[in-house]
Amino acid sequence: MKLLPEVLESVDLIKAIRRDIHAHPELCFQENRTADKVAQQLESWGIQIHRGLGKTGVVGTITGTQGAGKSLGLRADMDALPLQEHNQFEHASKHDGKMHACGHDGHVAMLLGAAEYLSKHRDFKGTVHFIFQPAEEGGGGAREMIKDGLFQLFPCDAVFGMHNWPGMSVGEFGVTPGPMMASSNEFVITVKGKGGHAALPHNSADPVFSATQIASSLQSIITRNKRPIDAAVLSITQFHAGDASNIIPDSAWLGGTVRTFTHEVLDLIETRLRHIATTVAQGFDCEADVEFLRNYPPTINHPKETEFAIEVMKNLVGEAHVNPRIDPTMGAEDFAFMLQEKPGCYVFIGNGDGDHRSQGHGLGPCQLHNPCYDFNDALLPLGSSYWVNLTQQYLSAK
Ligand code: NI
Numbered sequence: 001m002k003l004l005p006e007v008l009e010s011v012d013l014i015k016a017i018r019r020d021i022h023a024h025p026e027l028c029f030q031e032n033r034t035a036d037k038v039a040q041q042l043e044s045w046g047i048q049i050h051r052g053l054g055k056t057g058v059v060g061t062i063t064g065t066q067g068a069g070k071s072l073g074l075r076a077d078m079d080a081l082p083l084q085e086h087n088q089f090e091h092a093s094k095h096d097g098k099m100h101a102c103g104h105d106g107h108v109a110m111l112l113g114a115a116e117y118l119s120k121h122r123d124f125k126g127t128v129h130f131i132f133q134p135a136e137e138g139g140g141g142a143r144e145m146i147k148d149g150l151f152q153l154f155p156c157d158a159v160f161g162m163h164n165w166p167g168m169s170v171g172e173f174g175v176t177p178g179p180m181m182a183s184s185n186e187f188v189i190t191v192k193g194k195g196g197h198a199a200l201p202h203n204s205a206d207p208v209f210s211a212t213q214i215a216s217s218l219q220s221i222i223t224r225n226k227r228p229i230d231a232a233v234l235s236i237t238q239f240h241a242g243d244a245s246n247i248i249p250d251s252a253w254l255g256g257t258v259r260t261f262t263h264e265v266l267d268l269i270e271t272r273l274r275h276i277a278t279t280v281a282q283g284f285d286c287e288a289d290v291e292f293l294r295n296y297p298p299t300i301n302h303p304k305e306t307e308f309a310i311e312v313m314k315n316l317v318g319e320a321h322v323n324p325r326i327d328p329t330m331g332a333e334d335f336a337f338m339l340q341e342k343p344g345c346y347v348f349i350g351n352g353d354g355d356h357r358s359q360g361h362g363l364g365p366c367q368l369h370n371p372c373y374d375f376n377d378a379l380l381p382l383g384s385s386y387w388v389n390l391t392q393q394y395l396s397a398k
Pocket of ligand 1: 102103104136163
């Protein structure tokens, strides 16, 4: 592992920042304290900042001293989750019901570490933008920054993102060209029938019965409609109807999520879902209203930038520690919006299995979105070195 010595020298400061952010988690679009902290740090290193894109977003910019060149965007997410932390260690959350359980505290810290280094080594061509975005956890903070003019104000030839990945060892990276994470979409189907006495079902149009037929029929989209080689998930996660054992209710509703790696498969699933829900309901004298909401598009890595990122990772940790064809995951990520606008690549950095957690951690596993999770501080110099090397190599490449 070829960690940058100066990055290692700053690791105590960066670790203190990480733990401070962990102790003060803020939810979607409320990252005011975090954004203040990020802005103060960047300014303390003489980095020009811009605030307010996507409400709480912060962009720091360094232009190299070697003249005009390419421009690069590096992105970290800042928000926490609505979750009660079970850890008892010193830097555990001070805010009830809020927790950095996805490691965005560490993402911020790794990018700050790189910003500090590059603020002292400006001998490169072109420009690097450090993009600290709000609201990755469902709020679409990346989309909001883009809407507010992110790439007009800060033109980028390419954008790169990184997420810690529990279960992958520290010192390992994983990535794949093409789809890396899935599109995330939700639906609600409201089935309207005619309620009545449960002992006289022939006088009713039973929405509960209709909804159960819809629920089982929808799985036919996955097994009978999409091509078997295309990955997709359709999960019904909510089913609500009725208040009493002897009353057939007027309506029922079910909801769930759809995940795909392409827009084409998503289009197919949405069309079939609407058709099946409507016609199955009609078959039982009911009506179905379908709401289908597309939240995040699939996160699709661009081939050239992915090959470039793989080379940077190999130089840093050695070829044996980079998986260049990692299995994609059905989780979703709003960096997808940036990759729709600009070429780029999103990578996973191993967070280990949880042995790193300070004494006082909860008994659960160290998985993302788990109340016993903690970002692994051992990644800080590694992640920062990756960002620095990537910047220097990208901006010096022809
Ligand atoms: Ni995350």
